[in-house]
Amino acid sequence: MELEHLRHSCSHLMAAAIGQLWPKAKPTLGPAIENGFYYDFDFGEAKIAESDFEKIEEKMHEIVKGWREFEKIEITKEQALKDFKGNEYKEELINDLADGQITYYKSGSFSDLCKGGHVENPSEDLKFFKLLSVAGAYWRGNEKNKMLTRIYGTIFPTQKELDDFIAMKEEAKKRDHRKLGKEMDLFTFSELVGSGLPLYTPKGALMRRLVNEYVESVQSLQGYSQVWTPQIAKADLFKTSGHYDKYKDSMFRVFSNYSDEEFYLKPMNCPQHTQIYASKPRSYKDLPIRLTDFAMLYRDEKPGELSGLARVRAFSQDDCHIFCREDQVDEEVDRALAMTKEIMKTFGLSYKYRLSTRDQEHPEKYIGDPKIWDKTEKWAEEIMKRNNIEYFDGPGEAAFYAPKMDLIAKDSLGREWQLSTVQIDYFLPERFNLTYIDSDGKEKRPVMIHRAIVGSPERFLMVLIEHFGGNFPTWLTPVQAKVLPITENHLEYANKVAEKLKKAGIRAEIDDRNERLQAKIRDAQLSKVSYMFIVGDREAEAGKIAVRKRNGEDLGSKDLEEFIKALRKEIDEKIVN
């Protein structure tokens, strides 16, 4: 039994139940999706909430008992239009179909316009389902169309699989970066500062810095030079690049008090970097020039699109632009891909690539000569093949100026996030009229490679929080060692231990509260510090520490100097444990 058939069949069942409970609701479309299914309805005046789910599920269980099969019925266009009279959505779908291809699938007394893909024994198969959420969705995905009510649900062949799925969702909730970020004191938001504007507290700011420093350290070995560019730029810059036409509604405007000049907070670094390149004549011998920038970027996202650290209005990127000759593109892209691989490995993230190309149906979305697009899209594909990178196609996912090789990472719960990107761009150099003098003395146009590895360090921090569930590798953990003196009498020794740790560059804190050891351990463990060092009479006398890991494992008595050495190694080698 195919899972897709199971899910699609269940969407019919849900539509049948809704039809009985809300006879005026107009069913539209109900496909199977990755983790289940949905069905969109126009409920008219009626409102549906999650509190209605129990009632709907009961109805579904009741109806399915009478469903022996899904019977295929071929029908004429005229008859179909007659049957669905008054349901403008189904009418539209029917009119889009060629006569002779219109089929219904009938189960019990419910039949729906459908091209098929169902289970054999609905009354046996459709048992282990659950409705998940209710949401708005535009008819046919177009925001100019009416908004319908979408109900999401899922179904599995067995109760156990359904339970596992629900348990996985619960685990995801526990790891939610918004929850852990608050509990672990990594970042916060303030209504006064504004929505989508995260404030990084000392621990979160530290982690953000550690990620940046790591990326920077890898990059600097590869000949990248850091630059720094202002937070605002004249509108003309973005008009030249094409960003103004495409994105001016999501750029923050800034005005001068003393002139009519119009500025924008920068939403990306590319146009500014072209101006560093253009600041002096370049020789073919100077190339490639690799510029990196970790500056803050600002985008005026629509309010409903903001979410935790996933989608914000202020963020940075580990953004690089490589200006090179056409004959250097292959090597530069290979090197960028290799660097990405190294960095992803350090964080223990698995991933796949997406080849993001143009939307063939909407050529107006892209700038530049389509022939160059043909060339760069094909080139990107060849590069991925040559590097033995598994990828899937992402038609319509390209940037407006270039195709993209996008890295989609999977976290420990199998959820996907777009992080890295590499893009081969011929058009921004053209728009900014960038040149270099080639060996034959003639002016030529450089190619611009856009490249980010973690993408946005802020969003990457979110991925790390959820991937590790807050149990970061020691090199990233804000408090690497918590020293727990058993009583006030052991404070002096605890201080000595902490001093030694700090001298070795290990981030250590002392819990000097007037609490029992159990309480100190509990709090240290909940705060997810890497190691607890317990010190009492026995340790003070022998110059040792009793080490406990955050998972509760007791490592027993250790020599302080030796343990520091081991910790140093764990941190320096960025070991994931």
Added chain:
RNA sequence: GCCGGCGUAACUCAGUGGUAGAGUAGCUGUUUUGUAAACAGCAAGUCAGAGGUUCGAAUCCUCUCGUCGGCUCCA
């Protein structure tokens, strides 16, 4: 921006038209503790904000802000 839900102490939440509550965290004492929560006391709130209905509003209505689940968008 659109559809729908939610907003009570620093945090997690109870309170549905009649005197604003609990646990945790905080503070003050007592306790001096050996591997996941000692005990007692104290303090803490414009019930998101504004307007309205009512003798009376955390509770009902309207708007605004924030937030959550989606849709659309994501350089």
